[in-house]
Amino acid sequence: xxxxxxxxxLARGLIGAIGLIAAATAAFAAEPVDIAIGYLGRAAxxxxxxxxxxxxxxxxxAGARLAIEDNNTxxxxxxxxxxxxxxxxxxxEEAAQAANELAAKTGFILADLPADALLKVADGLRGRGITxxxxxxxDDRLRxxxxxANVIHVAPTRSxxxxxxxxxxxxxxxxxxxxxxxxxxxxxxxxxxxxxxxxRFGAKIVEERSFEDTGGARRTDSGVTLIQRQMPVFTQxxxxxxxxxxxxxxxxxxxYLPYRTWDARPVAGSAGLRPTSWDPSQDQWGATQLQNxxxxxxxxxxxxxxxxxxxxxxxxxxxxxxTNSGDAKAMADYLKSPNFTIAAFxxxxxxxxxxxxxxxxxxxxxxxxxxxxxxPQEGFLHQVSELDTLGVDRPETKCKLQ
Amino acid sequence: MRKLRDQxxxxxxxxxxxxxxxxCLPPIAPASAFVAFVSNEKGNTVSVIDTDSWTVxxxxxxxxxxxxxxxxxxxxxxxxxxxxxxxxQVIDAKKLEIVDTLPSGPDPELFAQDAAxxxxxxxxxxxxxxxxxxxxKRIRIGDVQVGVEPEGMMLSPDGKIxxxxxxxxxxxxxxxxxxxxxxxxxxxxxxxRYAEFKxxxxxxxxxxxxxxxxxxxxxxxxxxxxxIKFAIPGLRSEAIQxxxxxxxxxxxxxxxxLGPANRVAVVDGTTHEVKKYLLVGQRVWHMEFTPDxxxxxxxxxxxxxxxxxxxxxxxxxxxxxxxxxxxxxTIAQP
Numbered sequence: 001x002x003x004x005x006x007x008x009x010l011a012r013g014l015i016g017a018i019g020l021i022a023a024a025t026a027a028f029a030a031e032p033v034d035i036a037i038g039y040l041g042r043a044a045x046x047x048x049x050x051x052x053x054x055x056x057x058x059x060x061x062a063g064a065r066l067a068i069e070d071n072n073t074x075x076x077x078x079x080x081x082x083x084x085x086x087x088x089x090x091x092x093e094e095a096a097q098a099a100n101e102l103a104a105k106t107g108f109i110l111a112d113l114p115a116d117a118l119l120k121v122a123d124g125l126r127g128r129g130i131t132x133x134x135x136x137x138x139d140d141r142l143r144x145x146x147x148x149a150n151v152i153h154v155a156p157t158r159s160x161x162x163x164x165x166x167x168x169x170x171x172x173x174x175x176x177x178x179x180x181x182x183x184x185x186x187x188x189x190x191x192x193x194x195x196x197x198x199x200r201f202g203a204k205i206v207e208e209r210s211f212e213d214t215g216g217a218r219r220t221d222s223g224v225t226l227i228q229r230q231m232p233v234f235t236q237x238x239x240x241x242x243x244x245x246x247x248x249x250x251x252x253x254x255x256y257l258p259y260r261t262w263d264a265r266p267v268a269g270s271a272g273l274r275p276t277s278w279d280p281s282q283d284q285w286g287a288t289q290l291q292n293x294x295x296x297x298x299x300x301x302x303x304x305x306x307x308x309x310x311x312x313x314x315x316x317x318x319x320x321x322x323t324n325s326g327d328a329k330a331m332a333d334y335l336k337s338p339n340f341t342i343a344a345f346x347x348x349x350x351x352x353x354x355x356x357x358x359x360x361x362x363x364x365x366x367x368x369x370x371x372x373x374x375x376p377q378e379g380f381l382h383q384v385s386e387l388d389t390l391g392v393d394r395p396e397t398k399c400k401l402q
Numbered sequence: 403m404r405k406l407r408d409q410x411x412x413x414x415x416x417x418x419x420x421x422x423x424x425x426c427l428p429p430i431a432p433a434s435a436f437v438a439f440v441s442n443e444k445g446n447t448v449s450v451i452d453t454d455s456w457t458v459x460x461x462x463x464x465x466x467x468x469x470x471x472x473x474x475x476x477x478x479x480x481x482x483x484x485x486x487x488x489x490x491q492v493i494d495a496k497k498l499e500i501v502d503t504l505p506s507g508p509d510p511e512l513f514a515q516d517a518a519x520x521x522x523x524x525x526x527x528x529x530x531x532x533x534x535x536x537x538x539k540r541i542r543i544g545d546v547q548v549g550v551e552p553e554g555m556m557l558s559p560d561g562k563i564x565x566x567x568x569x570x571x572x573x574x575x576x577x578x579x580x581x582x583x584x585x586x587x588x589x590x591x592x593x594x595r596y597a598e599f600k601x602x603x604x605x606x607x608x609x610x611x612x613x614x615x616x617x618x619x620x621x622x623x624x625x626x627x628x629x630i631k632f633a634i635p636g637l638r639s640e641a642i643q644x645x646x647x648x649x650x651x652x653x654x655x656x657x658x659x660l661g662p663a664n665r666v667a668v669v670d671g672t673t674h675e676v677k678k679y680l681l682v683g684q685r686v687w688h689m690e691f692t693p694d695x696x697x698x699x700x701x702x703x704x705x706x707x708x709x710x711x712x713x714x715x716x717x718x719x720x721x722x723x724x725x726x727x728x729x730x731x732t733i734a735q736p
Binding site for chain 1 (some may be wrong): 527528530539549550551568569570571572573575584587592593611612613614638640641662705
């Protein structure tokens with residue numbers, strides 16, 4: 001079974017490559033311009049509470065592969081050929097080394113790495129004319145006090161995600177929040193972003209609780225019996241609230257909350273209504289075709305990390321076609337210029353914030369079945385771009401690009 | 403279905419591109435009323451509008467997700483691409499019911515027909531292909547591999563070149579209709595959706611929905627010679643998303659539908675300057691002139707209505723409620 005899939009993919013790649021060479025030979029006498037793009041990803045796959053949320057082994061890189069195919073479809077008309085160099089790493093040490101090796105072969109490296117590992121890689125590659133495209137880390141500090149001139153951020157920040165959610169909750173008049181935060185650092189960072197969003201958009205956190213991770217397996221033979229007893233008690237006697245907002249990036253408790261809160265209240269944040277850059281159910285603005293292409297390639301639907309990688313590779317492809325060049329410097333200059341915009345099936349054009357190289361983008365609100373809404377919400381205005389109502393704006397930034 | 407199919411004349415020349423339909427109709431007596439067919443993308447219906455009374459006279463149930471729609475050259479039938487059913491349905495323009503289907507290839511969206519009424523070119527968004535159909539034999543006679551997500555389809559007035567826009571490749575592909583080979587690729591701004599020639603073939607206009615521009619292309623040199631940009635006070639630029647384009651036969655005036663900007667831009671066809679913005683309904687998609695060019699009808703996707711524009715006065719004079727999420731439109735004599 002697995003062998004067949006691999007063979008199928010190989011065969012498809014071969015046929016694609018032959019077709020491409022044939023097309024290029026027919027149209028051009030010259031050899032195509034080769035543009036390699038690196039992908040630096042994590043070897044380990046995180047555990048999730050719901051088996052439906054369990055990422056596939058090719059999570060992220062599958063999106064990059066699809067964008068390589070899309071770039072090559074365009075590339076055959078421009079005599080450009082794109083390839084992907086995929087590397088998986090276990091720790092910071094390995095990441096820096098793999099980045100070094102990739103840097104010898106390509107000017108663009110997608111990175112799905114934790115914040116510290118990403119900074120180490122970025123600083124290791126400084127001055128070598130390499131552009132990193134951050135597709136995984138949502139940490140605001142990477143775009144603020146720890147920003148780097150050689151890193152473009154395709155993934156949204158926690159503050160963009162929190163603001164996208166907050167705008168909708170405020171529009172819905174669910175302004176009284178019960179905030180429940182997990183005990184890990186990333187959970188606390190997301191809670192910070194949610195607190196900031198509440199203040200920004202006029203919601204009120206009426207009470208905060210924290211959920212300690214005391215360890216334990218995510219799945220047990222005894223099933224949900226215990227959870228059904230724990231969660232109502234955990235949410236009992238809260239101050240009057242409209243919506244429970246959970247900050248649990250670590251997948252410890254948030255998905256246990258819907259339908260189990262003491263009061264009959266909706267859940268949002270890390271479970272229930274979730275802010276995200278993309279969702280397998282997204283099919284608006286022509287995304288049906290993208291999802292269909294992705295399904296053909298990866299035998300599943302596209303999630304947020306896949307989409308962030310797709311956008312990053314498409315950005316490189318866009319730079320190559322607009323500059324009609326495979327020169328890494330010319331392409332990077334184009335991406336950082338005010339001329340750069342890109343279409344990504346989100347109903348509006350995306351562009352880069354020039355002060356910290358963060359991709360502006362709408363935030364989808366998904367309930368796991370459907371897209372409930374897309375932020376920015378109507379009425380949240382901005383003098384430059386309404387997308388800048390999401391996340392840290394120019395006047396507040398701590399970033400000094402260097 | 404077989405029975406219905408038999409009612410359709412076997413040799414009937416089917417289909418016409420929107421432009422060809424407008425160009426090739428005989429001179430019209432001024433008093434005539436016309437009939438407009440509007441595809442409603444979400445409603446899975448086609449609304450029939452009488453342009454005399456400006457009312458919907460009938461709503462026809464069609465297949466899943468109807469979008470591209472056009473009268474046949476003889477005016478007897480209306481073809482509508484129902485993308486999610488992977489086919490093009492044929493509506494009898496008199497009986498106002500579906501009488502046939504065409505083998506369009508997967509997910510047809512927009513299509514164009516040659517001058518002889520023999521060949522139909524269909525954009526198949528899902529597999530980066532333009533499908534070529536023989537309308538008499540009802541068979542697929544070829545395909546052309548184009549860029550990612552082909553959408554806009556338009557034949558040059560002399561029929562020698564087919565333009566196909568691809569939304570993610572951001573190109574207008576020039577396809578030689580004799581050899582069915584791509585002869586040129588012109589890069590335009592992001593997400594090109596619609597292409598329209600001036601009737602004398604001197605200019606090709608291509609709208610870029612996400613790029614927010616209309617590229618003016620010299621069809622002889624096959625290069626972009628100018629760009630129409632739009633600016634509406636009080637509206638952020640991301641909301642300006644050009645889609646449908648309609649040009650008067652004399653080439654002097656162009657109308658560009660600006661999507662969620664809820665406006666149609668009136669553009670000087672010679673200088674390419676934007677003269678005026680007409681406020682229409684929400685998310686305006688496509689437009690079509692009445693054959694006498696007195697009126698231009700525009701579909702408004704989100705507000706579920708059609709705006710009627712008086713072409714000479716450059717004013718919106720009427721709004722007609724239609725089905726859910728109107729998208730495409732075609733108009734001819736009853």
